[in-house]
Amino acid sequence: MNGPQDLGGRHGFGAVVPEPETDRFHAAWEKRVLGLTLACGPLAHWNIDSSRHARESLPPAIYYNASYYEIWLRALTNLLERAGEIGADELAAGHALRPGLRPDRCLTAADAPGVLARGGPADRPGPAPAFAVGDRVRTRNHQPAGHTRLPGYARGRVGVVTAVHGAHVFPDHHAHSPEEDPKPLYTVQFDAGELYGADADPTLTVSIEAWEPYLDRSPA
């Protein structure tokens, strides 16, 4: 979606403010939000793509005024409501008014480190790639109302495939369905002039990862 998350190449957001490497959190609630978000994953009501979609579906007026942990908390709340695990009445009360749906899946403290250390790879058996390293491709004018990982600034642009990663879970599908629908994934590299036109930095190259349905072969 052409939502608030699609930030590459946009103007008006001001200066970057560096921060010390030793800063981990800026408030205790941020830690709880991190922990809650990761602890709720094993409830298996959503996947990484649908959770990203929940974040980018926040209204732009909210998204641009929120810190990232606030975005996480709002999206987590929305995901839990949609899953039927919590209700607006419970949020207003600050207490559970009904039992949970999947307490059997509750992550234990003992299991937590193992879950984090295992992670969740996204590569899958899937179709053979249509493109090879060195191929010229043009990204499609792909801008669905739903989730996508093709950023707006790289839409309809000609680039070169620089890596083939095998088939990976396809987010455009997986954000809206339990089906993983694996598609070949590529790294595609663009000259900045192709992305931004006349006043681009001539020394800049940008690459994205792009799934095969984002791409068409481009004449040399």
Place this chain on the structure above:
Amino acid sequence: MNGPQDLGGRHGFGAVVPEPETDRFHAAWEKRVLGLTLACGPLAHWNIDSSRHARESLPPAIYYNASYYEIWLRALTNLLERAGEIGADELAAGHALRPGLRPDRCLTAADAPGVLARGGPADRPGPAPAFAVGDRVRTRNHQPAGHTRLPGYARGRVGVVTAVHGAHVFPDHHAHSPEEDPKPLYTVQFDAGELYGADADPTLTVSIEAWEPYLDRSPA
């Protein structure tokens, strides 16, 4: 600029809320902001293009949380500060602390209706048009950091010229300079499929006005 004003085709802004035709204003301050904005025009510190640029230069977090009259008030304040007519100290004090620079240009009540009724046409003597009605053109990948009136959704797209309006003041230049730099202006019409790709409404055609520097001839 790829700023918060560039809204065409973006997602996430929710439903349109109609309102009665008899609603003119929603608060008394809105009237004053309208009046102040128009009354400050004759001070001639800025033009319509630089005032639009002042509005779109507000940070997205502010722009998307503000009503349009709030956007006007913020932009007017910024323009007056930049012109040196007011200072942050005066805004804090709520009173003038120095004389104005151009009180000689102050719009009188007697002159106001005439100024509004005259308006300010944007057509000028200028270069002959390079394109004619029926020509196929492609909009450029034109996305300057400064002001432009080529919306992002219509960038790099093929359309047809449906009207030639003569030369008009060129906003991309005029927003940043007193020079009007007139350029031929066209109406260019696009099929929605060209703008939005696969899931576009097949019954939809969209047209924009485009100045000649936004356009290249496109092969048929």
Place this chain on the structure above:
Amino acid sequence: MHDHPHDHAHGHDHGHDHDNEMDEMTARARALETILVEKGLVDPAAVDAIIETYEHQVGPRNGASVVARAWTDPDFADWLRRDATAAISSMGFTGRQGEHMVAVFNTPDQHNMVVCTLCSCYPWPVLGLPPTWYKAPAYRSRAVREPRAVLAEFGVTLPEGTRIHVWDSTAEVRYLVIPERPAGSDGMDAEALAALVTRDSMIGCGQPARPGVAA
């Protein structure tokens, strides 16, 4: 999470229900006006005159009279098609935000809608000041992409096959939609017809009222 300003951004756009913010906006606007008046840069009577113009004089009844005349006077309709700026000016409607007018005529095959995706461009001399929704992100983002969904929110459903042309006002050209004359209005005079013409129908977000139904 300060839900007050954020979650209610929408209500805020309408400005009805936020007394605190209203007070703050009132204070800001008043402070700026005070400073400008004290500096001699603004005459409050000129501000009053501008408000009077757009609150009570220049509004959508101007456009409605243009539309009604187009429905009843074929020569005027032709003139509107050829040179809307001149035709509209001949009725006394001129000035700011109406310097370069184009009239677009709805037909059974094509519906026209007007938007300014980049700001709030709108034909003031014929329609007055734009409504809040016209300037808000929801309309500006969606009109050029999903006009049928937008129309549904205005209670308008077009036949499936009708083509929609959306005019994005990116320059100083301003558009006036001339809706189709409603069925059952034969024999009505221009004044009666003008009463059927709604503001929204001249933006392309509504239809004229039918005779016998209040506009």
Place this chain on the structure above:
Amino acid sequence: MHDHPHDHAHGHDHGHDHDNEMDEMTARARALETILVEKGLVDPAAVDAIIETYEHQVGPRNGASVVARAWTDPDFADWLRRDATAAISSMGFTGRQGEHMVAVFNTPDQHNMVVCTLCSCYPWPVLGLPPTWYKAPAYRSRAVREPRAVLAEFGVTLPEGTRIHVWDSTAEVRYLVIPERPAGSDGMDAEALAALVTRDSMIGCGQPARPGVAA
């Protein structure tokens, strides 16, 4: 105009200076946790364990040891180039947000920078949690378009002719920048070298410290 939340959106992103909001966020987070714990969906001890992992165990010193080894062990550097996931995993750094690693090596001719324009993708097993700026709109919007201006805000100036490659993490592939080994570090062992490697240098927004200058 409620400047508190709006004008301070930026400070808010940093969360240092807004006690009121902080309190509201604390209340919201606490309410949600209470509900989830009461429902048996979340074990607060598991939340503690997750926080402990990313607050005290998994952080940029992991990445620094990878970089230092790459500087001192050519076979390992080759392995990193060929299969960073395996090479990094061999040092015990695995898991969430590090499942598919790619190491990109700075050279005198090319500087590498990493961003996630669409959200906050970041190689947690080697760098820990991303800093606030990495997740904020300013960095996400500008890194792919004007990286030199962004680098200047980090105090980094590259020679004019240096090419910059910005890697936008749009999938589950995660990038680790291997900066150039600083001059004057000959003879230092891996542990001493790792102390020179800053977090920002592994994102491409900084350079390693020079020997004798605190990292």
